Amino acid sequence: MVKILKYTEYLYLIVAFIALYRVYADWNVDRQFAYIFIFFTIVSIGMFLFRRNYRKKFENYKQNNKQE
DSSP: OHHHHHHHHHHHHHHHHHHHHHHHHHTTTOHHHHHHHHHHHHHHHHHHHHHHHHHHHHHHHHHHHHHO
């Protein structure tokens, strides 16, 4: 299960980079879509950080229960 969590973390980073590219491509064409993709970029990076923190806590919890 921990491996699946690790892969979903990086999926959020991929989405963030794609959204950031769309911001770069659409900035001079249509700013409304660019602002939407800026929002997606921020949310994706936040979800990456949240998922990584959650996975590390889960790994530490698992290791502490094995030692006892």
